[in-house]
Amino acid sequence: MSGDVVVLGVGMHPWGKWGRNFVEYGVHAARAALEDAGVGWRDVQFVSGAATMRCGYPGYVAGATFAQALGWQGAEVNTSYAACASGSQALAAARAKILSGQCEVALVVGADTTPKGFLAPAKGYRPEDPDWVRFHIGITNPTYFALYARRRMDLYGATEQDFAAVKVKNAAHGAENPNARYRKRYTADEVFASAMVADPLRLLHVCATSDGGAAVVISSTEYARRRTRTPVRIAAISTVTPRFASGEVEMPDIATDSAAATQAHSFRASIAAKAYEEAGLGPEDVSVAEVYDLASPMELDWCEYLGLSKPGEAEQLLRSGATRIGGRIPVNPSGGLACFGEAVPAQALAQVCELTWQLRGQAGTRQVEGARVGITANQGLFGHGSSVILRR
């Protein structure tokens, strides 16, 4: 397709709790992606950074921060912030620049250093801030994840065994990934032995926050033709907002939109629908998916939002073994957030890195055989979400 851009190179800094400056992870990932692309830093015409809100001013202007660290060379620069979708928005900005003919090759980078412990809002009495209100009455992030998991149990017959099976599967995937933070294999019994956090979620279901970095080099198809004969193409990037009335129970809100005057819409399903429409592809074309398992049971919800199974049937898909590497439609071959922990501005780009390796056949022991089309999905606070489709 003429509207495509090509992923020329990808690179990551391993996820962990390294405690170093986020710029180090970003530069490490950027250099790895440039080397993978066979593109020199001085040839990059556009630098697009995904911002972090936790690392001061350099984080707010991440694109320029990475460009300065790599050495100012006069490229144009952009920084995007969109919570968990920041990496995809930074990627979309770079793609738009290339498709409009304003540049040929761009570098997209996201990296984060996360603090220890709970992410909690500022103190005081601040009832105008929904984030303050929900913490004040004891509603934390796992509450929201658990509400969806419990609903699956009551409506669809999901079991604690199913939720443990997602964790066990993803841990087995991540054990093969050198960039993953947690590489231990788990048994279902070990999951059941971990403490209950928010029924039915246990400690081993809930993802941690991590340090990490990911970078992607993209170019026009013309530019790529001189460098690769087997290009991985970006077929779609969806960064849609919700449609009113959003029916999702979302952090940090205490109540959903009212659908009294209109109909309720599923935001998460609409993210993927836009990506499929843009790519001219459907769920039946997908060979591999990377989805946002903030808690293990949420992977089941995402299988349905992406159309990989019908609503209420994701447990059957899981139990059939289809979502394991070697199955019909492997989900989270990287190990997912369960094995990485969340490094917000890097996470959406890390998903693109994994799919690129999968579509090139370079994923080693994690390889999904014959992968041709991959899709990512994530979603974060304040109406942000993204889905990227790559094709070979």
Next chain:
Amino acid sequence: MNDAKQAPAIEGWFTMDAAQPHLLGSRCTICGTYFFPRQSSFCRNPDCASTTFEDVELSRTGRIWSYTNACYEPPEPFVAPKPFAPFAIAAVELEREKMIVLGQVVAGVGVDELEVGMPMELVLETLCRDGDTDKLIWKWKPAGSAR
């Protein structure tokens, strides 16, 4: 009853009616969309440019959309009596407002006693004690079985 004074933990979000408390929301006078917390400057319905709202008391009964609990003490600004006691949380769907509202479940009711679809009603309970004042908050209380 003890001798403590009572005050809302969050000012203006609910009535202090001990027997029949209501959450306080607003309603767009043009399209009829409800808002909680109260919205009074612009309507969020994309097909409505209204800037006029009326304050309304939300339905004080609904059905469980889903539920969970908090097994660990949440971080500040959560405030709770010591020692921490786990509590259940419910997301309750209000039929008239077509809106799901989260809240703690009354003390003594655990997740084993809840299920999706169960009718719930709004009550007030103490969230925390501040000096000689009980700070009250809305909570959901089972109001019969799901079927």
